Amino acid sequence: MYLKDIRFSIWADFIERDFLDNEFKELIEKNIVNGATSNPAIFKNAILNSSAYKEQLKKLSDKTPKEKYEALAIYDIKKAADILEPLYKKNDDGFVSIEVDPHFANDTEKTIKEAKKLWNEIDRKNLMIKVPATDEGCEAIKELVKDGININATLIFDPKYAQKCLDAIEEGLKNSKENPNIVLSIFVSRFDRKLDKILEEKGIEKGKVGILNAAKIYNIIQKRALPNVRALFASTGVKGDDYPPYYYISELIAPNSINTAPIETIKSFVKYGKKDVKLPIMEEEIDNFFENLKNSGIDMQKVYDELLKDGLVAFKDAFDEIMKELE
Known part of the structure; x- marks a missing residue:
């Protein structure tokens, strides 16, 4: 736990085999990170750009591209889970996430089937299965x-x-004999990358949409107070020089929450970032901000829909690139 008094965690938004064997362990020992997340884009960069996977790939020559991908990813996730297990056992998070095939985002049954397959094959209690929060994904989550x-x-x-x-989580918990751990990954920086230029043209302060939208969702999660359910702030790396690298960590320090970030972002935060608690933010302040956006002609529903669509496309494209390279 990075800030134990408020139960604020930092997870590494990165998985790569050499990293797991070296720097990841150092970050854990220094009490900087206590979890890890992955997605198809992260695995694409790892598998296609690191020589660490070549030996295992030689042994998988008779497999389909997806079977090769799953073998590589499952190996890494097991390794990360085993490294994190001591933290998990002492109730200091210790979770690692793997995502279902992004092409199943709008198919409830295929999502459930693949999630169960990954859960059973990896067979680690500190595993989390990532499911996109689409309509069909929510049904699968339940x-x-x-x-x-x-x-x-x-x-x-x-x-x-x-x-x-x-709602889906609550319904699932009502009918569960278990007490699973759950996080909701709230994407942050993509709002500002999409809207900052427009806001500048309208004379509205930039760099706040992602933060205040995340703060709004954080309040919703906290208010529901479901057992073992927390907010996780994701997409917290900064692109360009408009903000300091640690911006989306420092501005979203909140009790009972997690921030998953790229390694360089985490290092910058540890060295330079402010560690003051920033959330919760009052509902009135959040509502006033978004009312101002609405009055300025910004349709947030359209923004939400476009960002979800773009996110799904990006993960599908990354997944397809891996499949193509592994043919």
Whole structure:
């Protein structure tokens, strides 16, 4: 736990075999990170750019591209889970996430089937299965939670979908004999990359949409107070020089929450970032800000829908690139 008094964690938004064997362990020993997340884009960069996977790939020559990908990813996730297990055993998070095939984002049954397959094959209690929070994904989450599977509900942009996801989780928990751990991954920086230029043109302060939207969803999660359900702030790396690298960590320090970030972002935060608690933010302040956006002609529903669509496409494209390279 990075800030124990408020139960604020930092997870590494990165998985790569050499990293797991070296720097990841150092970051854990220094009490900087206590978890890890992955997605198809992260695995794409690891598998296609690191020589660490060549030996295992030679042994998988008779497999399909997806079978090769799963073998590589599952090996890494098991390794990360085993490294994190001592933290998990002392109730200091210790979770690692793997995402279902992004092409199943709009197929409930295929999502459930693949999630259960990954859960059983990896066979680690500190595993979380990432499921995109689409309509179909929420239905899948309900069933997976009922079966006691730890869930990372991902690609959450829209507060309405956060509510929908929480409804599914609550329904699943009612019918579960287990008490799974669940996080809702609230994406942050993509709002500002999409809207900053428009806001500048309208004379509205930039760099706040992602923060205040995340703060709104955080309040929703906290208010529901479901057992073992926390907010996780994701997409917290900064692109360009408009903000300091640690911006989306420092501005989202909140009790009972997690921030998953790229390694360089985490290092910058540890060295330079402010460690003051920033959330919760009053509902009135958040509502006034978004009312101002609405009055300035910005349709946030359209923004939410476009960002979810773009996020799904990006993960599908990354997944397809891996499949192509592994043919």
